[in-house]
Amino acid sequence: MRQLMEDGWIDLPLRRRTASATGLTGSSYEAWVEHPAMRHKVHYAQFEDPTRAILTLDDGRVLHVLLTGKPGTDISTLGRDGLPLPTIYLDIETPELAHMSPEELRARLQLLPDSMQWCSHWQDTELDAQALAQATEKAVQHFDAVPEGLVLPEGLNQTQRRETLLHLEVKRILEEQCRLKVPALEATVVVPTTRGRHLADRWSAPAQQLVLDKVWLEHRFGRLIPDVICHAHSSDGTTVYEPLLIEVTVTNIIDEERHERIRAAGQAALEIDFSRTGGRLTREELVTVVVEGLETKSWLHNPILENHRVTMLAALEARASVIAEQNARRERVLATPLEDIRQEYLNAVLELNDVRVMTDDDGRQLPHAIPLERAAKERLADAADKLTIHGYPEATDERLVGHTSILARILSCKHNRPVGYKLANVAGVLNAARQTKGRNRTFHSLVMIAFSVYEPDLKPSQRQWYDVWRQEVVDGIRANEQDFMRNTIFDRLLSLLFPEMAEALAKPWGKHVNDLRWDDGEQMFRRPFDTELKPAFFLERQPLVSKHDAPLIDTAPTDYWLKGRDLEAWKRANPSRAAAFPAPQKDSDQ
Known part of the structure; x- marks a missing residue:
């Protein structure tokens, strides 16, 4: 204590005060403020508190000592300004050093102000208010307290x-x-x-x-x-x-x-x-x-x-309706005897080919043939789809059902008259078939099988001509000329459609084997024949019409479009096609 008086200065420690505020959610927000450590000149000192110090001996050893004095008066004594006097405890107790004189101890002691602790501070009230304000502001910043000046409606929890x-x-x-x-x-x-x-x-x-x-x-x-x-x-x-x-x-x-x-x-x-x-x-x-x-x-x-x-749902429901109808149709088709579908398909092919040759001298289709052709195409599309369901997708191929195609030539032999050709006799059909060149000659043997099975009428000169052509095909097959080797892509379906030809179609001679061959002209490997199907475009565009559908009510046989109740019935049966199909032009009498 005497040292404080003699030195005349004291280093007061930092003073920190902490406060907390409770937010609207019940969360606690804490803040603290500090009064910095400061050095003050000592005007008067009264020994009332303990402190720690270090004492240095002659040999350089350093001892930590506790300076202890007797308790003083009540620490809550107020100063002249009415505030508690700042108080620091100084404890001193080291019996081992009792032999040293007070002067020697004082000379060797160095106070450790870091061990000092505030019991009270003359700015505690202000510091507490500042800490509480900062804690409350934290709550406000986190929207957990009502800002000062903001009035909220009454009655809110x-x-x-x-x-x-x-x-x-x-x-x-x-x-x-x-x-x-x-x-x-x-x-x-x-x-x-x-x-x-x-x-x-x-x-x-x-x-x-x-x-x-x-x-x-x-x-x-x-x-x-x-x-x-x-x-x-x-x-x-x-x-x-x-x-x-x-x-x-x-x-x-x-x-x-x-x-x-x-x-x-x-x-x-x-x-x-x-x-x-x-x-x-x-x-x-x-x-x-x-x-x-x-x-x-x-x-x-x-x-x-x-x-x-909503748009997607409507589209999917429409598709689901189409799928449901397709599945129902599939079940009906699979329950139909294949023989019935075979005959339906052949009748539609025959009808379509006959309508195609209803032309005038300039090759223009006769007016009354137009709706007949459309109806025939619809029936053929329906029958071809049924065969596809039964496992014969080749029934839609352009090479079978197209104009002057394979089926037209076979049917010409079977019916002993031109089918799909506006010619005078079957010999003309055979001659037209002979004119095909290149890879199309792969189907010449099919015509010859049909000719040998159905034996259409030919004049002696025509028969002599046919025999020459036949020998050309036989020689080409024997020479392994690929253009004459038959592409077997349609053999399975033709055996169904024309059972009389099935035995000959089953024979291995003259058939093409789908292996890769080098093409000198194109300088690449390729298969000699195209084994992929080529669906007829006109069939893909046709709506499906079942032969079991009700007869037409408002549509005449010569009408180009379905009308009235027939059109509405078709729309209900074919929703996806109705959406894509062009709307018919209204007749003047409608």
Whole structure:
């Protein structure tokens, strides 16, 4: 103590005061303030407290000692200003050094001010007030306390008061920033079909940055009072939400009833759910969450999304209806005897080929033949589809059913008259077949099998001509000329259609083997014959008409289009084709 008086200075330690504030959510916010350590000149000292010091011996050893004095008077003694006097305890007790004189001890001692501790400070009241103010401001910054000067509606509980604070801040941020990033849009639609299968479609649009024009807080919109309402649009103007409803949720989860009211309003509605943030938010963090963040946002309703969903659902349901009809048709076809379908197919081919030659002297089709040809094509498409269902997809091939094709030549031999050719006799058909060159000669042997099976009438000179042609084909096959080797792609179907030819078709002689061969002209390996099917284009465009359908009611046999009840019945039976098929021109009498 004498040293303090003699030195005349004391180093006072740092003074720290801590305070806490409880927020609206019950969370605690702490803050502390400090009065810095300072050196003061000692005017008067009274020994009342302990302290620590170090004592240095002659040999250099350093001892930590505790300076202890007797208790003084009450430490709560007030100064002239009415405040508690600052007090420092100084404890001194080292019996080992009792032999040293006071002067020697004083000379060797060095006080350790770091061990000093404030019991009270003349600025504690101000420091406590500052710490509490800072703790309260922390709560305000985290929207857990009502800022000074802000008056909230009466009757709100603590949770409602905090949510109101967030609503106000979100509105302020949107008004200030004039922009808002909204989540992506994604719709998936699934429609069940038969046999446990389903149809699915998906539409999506990426997240967007919207520009805001106007912002209202808790403004009534019909049966709703959204937390925030604004007008928003994309920068390119392709997306417009007028209005955009925004619901700010913390603990007030949007229940199904409220959600239904939002959907019923039919306007875009966005939820910002702060319960997903997982902790406290500062004002700066809230700006990021509201303006740029997507983790807390979700669409409660979006008319753009719903329009796409409805469109996709309608399209999938239409497809499912078509699939259901196709499956039902498939079951009916599979239950139909194959012999009936065979005859139906041959009749349609024969009818179509006969109609094709209904032309005038200039080769123009006669007017009355036009609707007949359309009807024949529909019946052929229907029969070919039935054969496809039974496992004969080649029934639609252009090389079989096209103009002056394989079936026309075989049927000419079978019926002993030109079929599909406007010629005088079968010899003319055979001559036309002989004129085909190159790879098309691969089917010459089919005509000759039909000729040998059905033996159409030929004059002696015609027969002599035919025998020469036949020998050319035989010689070509024996010489392994690939153009004469028969492509067997149609043998299986032809054996079904013409059972009389099946035995000859089954013989291995003259058939082509699908191996790779080097083509000198094209300088590449290729298969000598095309084994892929080539569906006839006109068949692909035809609607399917079953022979079991009801007879036409409002459509005459010479009409180019179905009419009235017949047209409506066809639309119901063929929804996908009806959507793609061109609408007929209305007749003047309709």
